Amino acid sequence: MPKKRAKKATIKAAPAADAPEVLFHVKGKMSTFGGPLDFGMKPDEDVALFAKADLTNPKFSYLFLPSPPPGTSGLGRRLNPDEFYFACRWDYAQTSKQFLRNTLATIENPKNGKSAEARPVDWGPNEDTGRDVDLSPGLAAALGLNTDDNVSVTIEARRAIAVKAARRAGHGTSNPNAKPPIQQFIQSPNYSSRNGSSIEKIVLHCTEASLQSTLDHFQTPGGRNPVSAHYVIDRNGDIYQLVSESDAAWHCMGANRDSIGIEHVGKETDALTAKQSDSSAALIRWLLAQYHIPRENIFGHDFTPGYNRPGGTSCPDELFGPTHSQAAVAAWVKANV
Secondary structure, eight states: OOOOOOOOOBOOSSOOTTSOOEEEEEEEEEEEOOSTTOTTSOTTOOOSSOOGGGGGOTTTGGGBOSSOOTTOOSSTTTBOTTSOEEEEOOOTTTSOHHHHHTOOEEEEOTTTOOEEEEEEEEEOOOGGGTOSEEEOHHHHHHHTOOTTOEEEEEEEHHHHHHTTTOOOSTTTSSOOSOOOOOSEEOOOSOEEEOTTOOOOEEEEEEOSBOHHHHHHHHTOOSSSOOOOOSEEEOTTSOEEEOSOTTEEESSSTTOOTTEEEEEEOBOTTOOOOHHHHHHHHHHHHHHHHHHTOOGGGEEEGGGOTTOOOTTOOOTTTTTTSSSSSHHHHHHHHHHHO
Protein backbone atom coordinates (compact mmCIF):
# COMPACT_ATOMS: atom_id res chain seq x y z
CA MET A 1 0.00 0.00 0.00
CA PRO A 2 1.51 3.38 -0.94
CA LYS A 3 2.16 5.62 2.06
CA LYS A 4 1.04 9.20 2.50
CA ARG A 5 0.77 11.50 5.50
CA ALA A 6 -0.68 9.60 8.45
CA LYS A 7 -4.02 10.70 9.80
CA LYS A 8 -3.72 11.45 13.49
CA ALA A 9 -5.51 8.88 15.63
CA THR A 10 -6.85 9.52 19.08
CA ILE A 11 -4.28 8.84 21.82
CA LYS A 12 -5.52 8.86 25.41
CA ALA A 13 -2.88 8.84 28.11
CA ALA A 14 -5.04 9.55 31.17
CA PRO A 15 -8.06 7.22 31.31
CA ALA A 16 -10.80 7.39 33.89
CA ALA A 17 -10.13 5.40 37.03
CA ASP A 18 -12.35 2.45 36.05
CA ALA A 19 -11.85 2.62 32.26
CA PRO A 20 -9.24 0.67 30.29
CA GLU A 21 -6.30 2.68 29.00
CA VAL A 22 -6.74 3.32 25.28
CA LEU A 23 -3.50 3.53 23.34
CA PHE A 24 -4.98 3.97 19.87
CA HIS A 25 -8.44 4.71 18.49
CA VAL A 26 -9.72 5.66 15.06
CA LYS A 27 -13.16 5.60 13.46
CA GLY A 28 -13.93 5.98 9.78
CA LYS A 29 -14.77 4.31 6.50
CA MET A 30 -13.34 0.89 5.66
CA SER A 31 -12.45 -1.29 2.72
CA THR A 32 -10.91 -4.77 2.39
CA PHE A 33 -7.47 -5.93 1.32
CA GLY A 34 -5.11 -8.87 1.10
CA GLY A 35 -5.28 -12.42 -0.16
CA PRO A 36 -5.10 -14.10 -3.58
CA LEU A 37 -7.94 -12.02 -5.04
CA ASP A 38 -6.66 -8.58 -4.07
CA PHE A 39 -5.47 -7.61 -7.53
CA GLY A 40 -4.95 -4.05 -6.28
CA MET A 41 -1.83 -5.36 -4.56
CA LYS A 42 1.19 -6.03 -6.76
CA PRO A 43 2.30 -9.69 -7.02
CA ASP A 44 5.54 -8.86 -5.17
CA GLU A 45 4.03 -6.43 -2.63
CA ASP A 46 4.80 -7.15 1.01
CA VAL A 47 3.16 -5.86 4.20
CA ALA A 48 4.65 -3.24 6.51
CA LEU A 49 4.66 -5.12 9.81
CA PHE A 50 5.76 -8.63 8.81
CA ALA A 51 8.55 -10.23 6.80
CA LYS A 52 9.02 -13.56 5.05
CA ALA A 53 10.82 -14.87 8.15
CA ASP A 54 7.46 -14.68 9.93
CA LEU A 55 6.08 -17.41 7.67
CA THR A 56 7.82 -19.93 9.93
CA ASN A 57 7.13 -18.10 13.19
CA PRO A 58 4.33 -20.04 14.94
CA LYS A 59 3.06 -16.82 16.49
CA PHE A 60 2.39 -15.18 13.12
CA SER A 61 2.35 -17.89 10.43
CA TYR A 62 -1.42 -18.36 10.76
CA LEU A 63 -1.89 -14.99 9.04
CA PHE A 64 -0.59 -16.39 5.76
CA LEU A 65 -1.55 -19.10 3.29
CA PRO A 66 0.64 -22.25 3.30
CA SER A 67 2.00 -21.42 -0.15
CA PRO A 68 2.03 -18.26 -2.30
CA PRO A 69 -0.75 -17.86 -4.88
CA PRO A 70 0.51 -18.65 -8.40
CA GLY A 71 2.50 -15.83 -9.94
CA THR A 72 3.07 -13.99 -6.65
CA SER A 73 6.06 -13.59 -4.36
CA GLY A 74 4.93 -10.90 -1.90
CA LEU A 75 3.20 -11.33 1.45
CA GLY A 76 0.21 -9.12 0.60
CA ARG A 77 -1.47 -11.57 -1.75
CA ARG A 78 -0.36 -14.44 0.51
CA LEU A 79 -2.38 -13.14 3.47
CA ASN A 80 -5.11 -15.61 4.39
CA PRO A 81 -8.29 -13.62 3.65
CA ASP A 82 -10.24 -15.60 6.26
CA GLU A 83 -7.96 -14.57 9.12
CA PHE A 84 -8.71 -11.42 11.12
CA TYR A 85 -6.13 -8.73 10.27
CA PHE A 86 -6.27 -5.04 9.40
CA ALA A 87 -4.32 -1.91 8.45
CA CYS A 88 -4.41 1.72 9.58
CA ARG A 89 -2.29 4.75 8.75
CA TRP A 90 0.03 4.33 11.73
CA ASP A 91 2.28 7.00 13.19
CA TYR A 92 5.22 4.79 14.15
CA ALA A 93 6.47 7.46 16.57
CA GLN A 94 3.34 6.78 18.64
CA THR A 95 2.76 3.09 17.88
CA SER A 96 5.98 1.41 16.83
CA LYS A 97 6.15 -1.49 14.42
CA GLN A 98 7.31 -3.81 17.18
CA PHE A 99 4.40 -2.72 19.39
CA LEU A 100 1.89 -3.26 16.59
CA ARG A 101 3.23 -6.73 15.77
CA ASN A 102 2.58 -7.76 19.36
CA THR A 103 -0.89 -6.42 19.91
CA LEU A 104 -4.51 -7.08 19.07
CA ALA A 105 -7.14 -4.44 18.40
CA THR A 106 -10.88 -4.49 18.87
CA ILE A 107 -12.65 -3.85 15.56
CA GLU A 108 -16.30 -2.86 15.90
CA ASN A 109 -19.18 -2.29 13.50
CA PRO A 110 -21.02 0.58 15.22
CA LYS A 111 -24.17 -0.09 13.21
CA ASN A 112 -24.85 -3.59 14.59
CA GLY A 113 -22.55 -3.67 17.62
CA LYS A 114 -20.59 -6.71 16.39
CA SER A 115 -16.90 -6.73 17.28
CA ALA A 116 -13.86 -8.97 16.97
CA GLU A 117 -10.17 -8.90 17.79
CA ALA A 118 -7.71 -8.58 14.92
CA ARG A 119 -3.98 -8.16 14.38
CA PRO A 120 -2.38 -5.17 12.62
CA VAL A 121 -0.38 -6.25 9.57
CA ASP A 122 0.09 -3.24 7.29
CA TRP A 123 0.03 0.54 6.81
CA GLY A 124 -2.93 1.95 4.88
CA PRO A 125 -5.25 2.68 3.18
CA ASN A 126 -3.91 5.52 1.08
CA GLU A 127 -5.42 8.81 2.24
CA ASP A 128 -6.64 9.51 -1.30
CA THR A 129 -9.22 6.72 -0.93
CA GLY A 130 -11.13 8.66 1.72
CA ARG A 131 -11.02 5.59 3.98
CA ASP A 132 -9.30 5.12 7.31
CA VAL A 133 -9.14 1.35 7.84
CA ASP A 134 -8.51 -1.72 5.67
CA LEU A 135 -9.87 -5.05 6.95
CA SER A 136 -9.38 -8.64 5.87
CA PRO A 137 -12.32 -9.93 3.82
CA GLY A 138 -13.06 -12.49 6.53
CA LEU A 139 -13.16 -9.87 9.26
CA ALA A 140 -15.43 -7.61 7.22
CA ALA A 141 -17.82 -10.50 6.57
CA ALA A 142 -17.90 -11.54 10.22
CA LEU A 143 -18.82 -8.02 11.28
CA GLY A 144 -21.36 -7.51 8.49
CA LEU A 145 -19.37 -4.70 6.86
CA ASN A 146 -19.21 -3.61 3.22
CA THR A 147 -16.80 -1.15 1.59
CA ASP A 148 -17.29 2.45 2.83
CA ASP A 149 -19.18 1.38 5.96
CA ASN A 150 -17.97 2.97 9.18
CA VAL A 151 -15.83 0.96 11.59
CA SER A 152 -13.93 1.71 14.79
CA VAL A 153 -10.51 0.42 15.82
CA THR A 154 -9.34 0.46 19.44
CA ILE A 155 -6.15 -0.80 21.03
CA GLU A 156 -6.23 -1.00 24.82
CA ALA A 157 -3.12 -1.35 26.97
CA ARG A 158 -4.30 -4.63 28.46
CA ARG A 159 -4.59 -6.24 25.00
CA ALA A 160 -1.15 -4.99 23.97
CA ILE A 161 0.39 -6.71 26.97
CA ALA A 162 -1.65 -9.91 26.98
CA VAL A 163 -0.98 -10.84 23.37
CA LYS A 164 2.78 -11.01 23.95
CA ALA A 165 2.37 -14.18 25.98
CA ALA A 166 1.21 -16.51 23.20
CA ARG A 167 -0.59 -16.70 19.89
CA ARG A 168 -4.29 -17.22 20.43
CA ALA A 169 -6.36 -19.93 18.78
CA GLY A 170 -8.30 -19.16 15.62
CA HIS A 171 -8.01 -15.58 14.35
CA GLY A 172 -6.70 -14.14 17.60
CA THR A 173 -10.32 -13.86 18.72
CA SER A 174 -11.85 -15.61 21.72
CA ASN A 175 -12.29 -18.78 19.64
CA PRO A 176 -11.04 -21.62 21.89
CA ASN A 177 -10.53 -23.93 18.90
CA ALA A 178 -7.61 -23.80 16.48
CA LYS A 179 -8.49 -23.96 12.81
CA PRO A 180 -7.33 -27.34 11.47
CA PRO A 181 -4.51 -27.27 8.89
CA ILE A 182 -5.49 -26.57 5.30
CA GLN A 183 -3.65 -28.81 2.85
CA GLN A 184 -4.01 -26.31 0.01
CA PHE A 185 -6.03 -23.23 -0.93
CA ILE A 186 -7.18 -23.72 -4.53
CA GLN A 187 -9.24 -20.72 -5.58
CA SER A 188 -12.49 -21.53 -7.36
CA PRO A 189 -13.88 -18.98 -9.83
CA ASN A 190 -17.40 -19.93 -8.77
CA TYR A 191 -18.35 -17.64 -5.89
CA SER A 192 -20.18 -14.39 -5.20
CA SER A 193 -20.50 -11.69 -2.57
CA ARG A 194 -22.47 -12.33 0.60
CA ASN A 195 -23.77 -8.76 0.24
CA GLY A 196 -23.51 -8.18 3.96
CA SER A 197 -25.23 -11.41 5.02
CA SER A 198 -23.79 -13.02 8.13
CA ILE A 199 -22.84 -16.69 8.26
CA GLU A 200 -25.72 -18.51 9.93
CA LYS A 201 -25.41 -22.18 8.98
CA ILE A 202 -23.11 -24.99 7.86
CA VAL A 203 -24.11 -27.33 5.04
CA LEU A 204 -22.59 -30.81 4.77
CA HIS A 205 -22.19 -32.55 1.41
CA CYS A 206 -21.06 -35.80 -0.20
CA THR A 207 -19.04 -35.29 -3.39
CA GLU A 208 -20.28 -38.53 -5.04
CA ALA A 209 -16.95 -38.30 -6.93
CA SER A 210 -13.20 -38.55 -6.38
CA LEU A 211 -11.15 -35.75 -4.86
CA GLN A 212 -9.49 -34.78 -8.13
CA SER A 213 -12.75 -34.86 -10.07
CA THR A 214 -14.35 -32.64 -7.45
CA LEU A 215 -11.49 -30.13 -7.40
CA ASP A 216 -11.48 -29.99 -11.21
CA HIS A 217 -15.23 -29.43 -11.33
CA PHE A 218 -15.09 -26.67 -8.73
CA GLN A 219 -12.37 -24.89 -10.71
CA THR A 220 -14.37 -24.93 -13.95
CA PRO A 221 -16.10 -21.58 -14.56
CA GLY A 222 -19.42 -21.16 -16.28
CA GLY A 223 -21.04 -24.06 -18.05
CA ARG A 224 -24.35 -25.70 -17.22
CA ASN A 225 -23.60 -26.32 -13.57
CA PRO A 226 -20.98 -23.98 -12.07
CA VAL A 227 -20.57 -25.06 -8.44
CA SER A 228 -18.12 -24.82 -5.57
CA ALA A 229 -17.81 -25.27 -1.83
CA HIS A 230 -15.72 -23.56 0.79
CA TYR A 231 -14.01 -26.79 1.83
CA VAL A 232 -13.43 -30.31 0.53
CA ILE A 233 -12.30 -33.04 2.97
CA ASP A 234 -10.59 -36.07 1.43
CA ARG A 235 -10.93 -39.66 2.68
CA ASN A 236 -7.54 -39.36 4.44
CA GLY A 237 -8.65 -36.26 6.36
CA ASP A 238 -6.82 -33.65 4.26
CA ILE A 239 -8.75 -30.39 3.99
CA TYR A 240 -8.74 -28.25 0.84
CA GLN A 241 -10.19 -24.75 0.70
CA LEU A 242 -11.59 -23.31 -2.53
CA VAL A 243 -13.59 -20.25 -1.49
CA SER A 244 -12.90 -17.71 1.25
CA GLU A 245 -15.43 -17.75 4.07
CA SER A 246 -16.07 -14.07 3.41
CA ASP A 247 -17.56 -15.04 0.02
CA ALA A 248 -20.58 -17.19 -0.85
CA ALA A 249 -19.73 -20.51 -2.47
CA TRP A 250 -22.25 -22.08 -4.88
CA HIS A 251 -23.12 -25.30 -3.09
CA CYS A 252 -26.73 -25.08 -1.89
CA MET A 253 -29.16 -23.28 -4.19
CA GLY A 254 -31.23 -20.77 -2.25
CA ALA A 255 -29.05 -20.94 0.86
CA ASN A 256 -25.60 -19.90 -0.36
CA ARG A 257 -25.49 -16.36 0.95
CA ASP A 258 -25.55 -17.20 4.68
CA SER A 259 -23.86 -20.61 4.74
CA ILE A 260 -20.52 -22.43 4.69
CA GLY A 261 -20.36 -25.50 2.45
CA ILE A 262 -18.21 -28.51 3.36
CA GLU A 263 -17.85 -31.34 0.85
CA HIS A 264 -16.72 -34.81 1.93
CA VAL A 265 -15.17 -37.12 -0.65
CA GLY A 266 -17.22 -40.29 -0.92
CA LYS A 267 -19.59 -42.39 -2.98
CA GLU A 268 -23.33 -42.54 -2.42
CA THR A 269 -23.11 -45.57 -0.11
CA ASP A 270 -19.86 -44.64 1.67
CA ALA A 271 -19.63 -43.67 5.32
CA LEU A 272 -17.09 -41.12 6.55
CA THR A 273 -13.68 -42.55 7.30
CA ALA A 274 -12.40 -42.02 10.84
CA LYS A 275 -9.81 -39.43 9.69
CA GLN A 276 -12.38 -37.66 7.53
CA SER A 277 -14.82 -37.52 10.44
CA ASP A 278 -12.16 -36.14 12.78
CA SER A 279 -11.13 -33.41 10.32
CA SER A 280 -14.73 -32.45 9.59
CA ALA A 281 -15.60 -32.25 13.29
CA ALA A 282 -12.53 -30.09 14.03
CA LEU A 283 -13.33 -27.71 11.18
CA ILE A 284 -16.98 -27.46 12.23
CA ARG A 285 -16.05 -26.76 15.87
CA TRP A 286 -13.84 -23.92 14.71
CA LEU A 287 -16.53 -22.50 12.41
CA LEU A 288 -19.22 -22.68 15.09
CA ALA A 289 -17.12 -20.67 17.53
CA GLN A 290 -15.70 -18.29 14.94
CA TYR A 291 -19.05 -17.21 13.52
CA HIS A 292 -21.28 -17.89 16.54
CA ILE A 293 -23.33 -20.44 14.63
CA PRO A 294 -25.81 -22.48 16.71
CA ARG A 295 -25.07 -26.23 16.70
CA GLU A 296 -28.58 -26.90 15.47
CA ASN A 297 -27.77 -24.96 12.28
CA ILE A 298 -25.68 -27.79 10.81
CA PHE A 299 -27.60 -29.42 7.97
CA GLY A 300 -27.25 -32.05 5.33
CA HIS A 301 -27.55 -30.55 1.85
CA ASP A 302 -31.01 -31.90 1.08
CA PHE A 303 -32.40 -30.70 4.43
CA THR A 304 -31.06 -27.16 4.51
CA PRO A 305 -33.65 -24.40 5.13
CA GLY A 306 -33.96 -22.29 2.01
CA TYR A 307 -32.60 -24.95 -0.35
CA ASN A 308 -34.84 -24.72 -3.39
CA ARG A 309 -33.48 -26.82 -6.24
CA PRO A 310 -36.43 -28.53 -7.96
CA GLY A 311 -36.46 -32.24 -7.17
CA GLY A 312 -34.01 -31.91 -4.28
CA THR A 313 -30.84 -34.00 -4.05
CA SER A 314 -29.57 -37.30 -2.66
CA CYS A 315 -26.66 -35.44 -0.97
CA PRO A 316 -25.28 -36.09 1.65
CA ASP A 317 -26.36 -39.68 0.97
CA GLU A 318 -25.32 -42.11 3.72
CA LEU A 319 -22.08 -40.42 4.77
CA PHE A 320 -23.34 -39.49 8.23
CA GLY A 321 -25.45 -42.54 9.03
CA PRO A 322 -27.30 -45.50 7.57
CA THR A 323 -30.12 -43.34 6.21
CA HIS A 324 -30.33 -40.20 4.09
CA SER A 325 -31.88 -37.99 6.74
CA GLN A 326 -31.30 -34.88 8.83
CA ALA A 327 -31.70 -37.10 11.90
CA ALA A 328 -28.57 -39.04 10.84
CA VAL A 329 -26.65 -35.79 10.37
CA ALA A 330 -27.81 -34.47 13.76
CA ALA A 331 -26.80 -37.72 15.47
CA TRP A 332 -23.31 -37.53 13.95
CA VAL A 333 -22.98 -33.91 15.06
CA LYS A 334 -24.04 -34.78 18.60
CA ALA A 335 -21.52 -37.64 18.80
CA ASN A 336 -18.55 -35.90 17.18
CA VAL A 337 -18.69 -32.10 17.17
